[in-house]
Amino acid sequence: MSPKTLYDKIWDAHVVDTQDDGTCLLYIDRHLVHEVTSPQAFEGLRMTGRKVRAPEKTIAVPDHNVPTTLDREKGIENEESRIQVEALDKNARDFGINYYPVSDIRQGIVHIVGPEQGWTLPGMTVVCGDSHTATHGAFGALAHGIGTSEVEHVLATQTLIQKKSKNMKVEITGKLRPGVTAKDITLSVIGATGTAGGTGYVIEYCGEAIRDLSMEGRMTVCNMAIEGGARAGLIAPDEKTFEYVKGRPHAPKGAQWEAALTWWKTLKTDEGAHFDKVVTLKGEDIAPVVTWGTSPEDVLPITGAVPSPEDFKGGKVEAAARSIEYMGLTPGQKLTDIKIDTVFIGSCTNGRIEDLRAAAEILKGKKIADGIRAMVVPGSGLVRAQAEEEGLAQIFIDAGFEWRLAGCSMCLAMNPDQLSPGERCAATSNRNFEGRQGRGGRTHLMSPAMAAAAAVTGHLTDVRDFMLTHA
Numbered sequence: 373m374s375p376k377t378l379y380d381k382i383w384d385a386h387v388v389d390t391q392d393d394g395t396c397l398l399y400i401d402r403h404l405v406h407e408v409t410s411p412q413a414f415e416g417l418r419m420t421g422r423k424v425r426a427p428e429k430t431i432a433v434p435d436h437n438v439p440t441t442l443d444r445e446k447g448i449e450n451e452e453s454r455i456q457v458e459a460l461d462k463n464a465r466d467f468g469i470n471y472y473p474v475s476d477i478r479q480g481i482v483h484i485v486g487p488e489q490g491w492t493l494p495g496m497t498v499v500c501g502d503s504h505t506a507t508h509g510a511f512g513a514l515a516h517g518i519g520t521s522e523v524e525h526v527l528a529t530q531t532l533i534q535k536k537s538k539n540m541k542v543e544i545t546g547k548l549r550p551g552v553t554a555k556d557i558t559l560s561v562i563g564a565t566g567t568a569g570g571t572g573y574v575i576e577y578c579g580e581a582i583r584d585l586s587m588e589g590r591m592t593v594c595n596m597a598i599e600g601g602a603r604a605g606l607i608a609p610d611e612k613t614f615e616y617v618k619g620r621p622h623a624p625k626g627a628q629w630e631a632a633l634t635w636w637k638t639l640k641t642d643e644g645a646h647f648d649k650v651v652t653l654k655g656e657d658i659a660p661v662v663t664w665g666t667s668p669e670d671v672l673p674i675t676g677a678v679p680s681p682e683d684f685k686g687g688k689v690e691a692a693a694r695s696i697e698y699m700g701l702t703p704g705q706k707l708t709d710i711k712i713d714t715v716f717i718g719s720c721t722n723g724r725i726e727d728l729r730a731a732a733e734i735l736k737g738k739k740i741a742d743g744i745r746a747m748v749v750p751g752s753g754l755v756r757a758q759a760e761e762e763g764l765a766q767i768f769i770d771a772g773f774e775w776r777l778a779g780c781s782m783c784l785a786m787n788p789d790q791l792s793p794g795e796r797c798a799a800t801s802n803r804n805f806e807g808r809q810g811r812g813g814r815t816h817l818m819s820p821a822m823a824a825a826a827a828v829t830g831h832l833t834d835v836r837d838f839m840l841t842h843a
């Protein structure tokens with residue numbers, strides 16, 4: 373048998389049928405659903421009198437549109453948002469799928485809830501009508517986003533029509549330096565490959581620096597695979613993965629656990645397996661980074677300066693000029709001189725407990741700079757409860773942050789948390805597109821520790837300097 377990659381193995385284990393042109397029917401193990409991309413899919417089922425084929429494998433949670441303020445039981449003001457959330461409530465009830473409504477402490481961002489509840493397991497195929505489904509690849513699952521018509525197809529058949537992607541390996545060798553996090557890895561990879569570098573591929577992240585990451589760090593890395601253009605990103609499961617999964621509400625138990633573990637241990641790329649593309653970065657070369665432009669590939673070490681359009685080639689010259697103008701920056705300006713108005717700590721990239729711990733560590737005993745609006749939005753109700761128990765919430769509140777309820781919040785402007793035109797935000801999310809956080813708003817992406825440091829100083833800040841001067 374020829375050697376296989378991890379992606380090959382999961383793919384082969386799920387193919388139900390193959391057409392002559394290579395199109396396959398794939399079995400889907402977990403279907404995650406949120407309120408934005410599912411209403412028409414359920415409507416499609418209703419209109420044709422079909423049921424959800426595997427309600428026990430379908431998990432729904434509202435996240436994008438829900439307000440995250442403490443008074444959210446008052447309801448959703450925006451009509452479009454309210455309709456979407458109400459539709460999910462009704463669809464979940466009518467079709468008998470697993471559901472975490474806003475009133476349930478387990479509610480949160482779908483990509484945080486899935487792993488937290490043990491729905492996401494190694495070797496699975498996981499889909500959701502959401503591009504950041506790649507997050508679940510951290511478990512060694514093949515996880516990717518699908519469109520609304522595919523959501524309907526999966527609901528009805530528990531299968532998906534797919535063509536296989538190519539194999540890409542992203543290896544991060546050696547150790548990370550102090551102050552460097554999973555977010556810096558994933559942004560640096562996109563900086564190196566560009567947002568189209570992964571197009572047509574499924575990425576397997578490997579190497580010592582990836583192995584050394586916690587499960588939460590691995591989720592941060594895989595979360596942004598899609599921003600690098602890849603279909604999905606995954607990491608071979610290991611003891612850390614099994615440890616994380618064990619005992620979760622929907623993880624297998626007893627003899628089933630043992631059987632699962634036996635299979636999971638085979639989920640690694642064979643020696644000599646072929647990758648169509650290989651990218652290698654040295655862990656010690658990665659610095660704490662921030663984005664300066666309006667694409668995740670517009671990323672530089674925090675010690676750098678705003679580039680000039682002439683630093684780029686071809687079509688990138690114009691794009692860079694446009695980015696710099698939209699962002700209200702000047703070429704040559706030091707990144708650490710960029711003043712901010714807002715800080716957003718949260719999202720499916722960095723809204724987990726370790727992210728909040730990292731931010732709280734920086735903020736302990738300090739206050740945010742005058743005039744800064746700052747919020748922490750935990751990724752789930754359980755993350756929120758845990759942070760309260762550990763005393764992190766109090767650190768945030770004492771520092772001057774708003775302490776919110778779970779949801780996507782200011783990651784994207786689909787709920788009341790938005791930037792005003794010209795407002796500049798240090799954000800731990802994954803997209804810095806024009807207007808992403810509100811029309812005219814400007815976004816700089818970074819790690820939770822860097823966002824926390826920026827909140828205290830009022831400008832983009834090198835977390836390493838911050839730790840030295842604020843110790």
Ligand SMILES: CC(C)[C@H](C(=O)O)[C@@H](O)C(=O)O
Pocket residue numbers: 408409436501502503504517784
């Ligand atoms: C609204 C949803 C479909 C979208 C996605 O697919 O990713 C959102 O989650 C995002 O992050 O832009």
Ligand code: SF4
Pocket residue numbers: 435436481483502504719720721779780783784801802
């Ligand atoms: S937190 Fe942001 S990136 Fe993640 S699913 Fe929500 S909107 Fe998309």
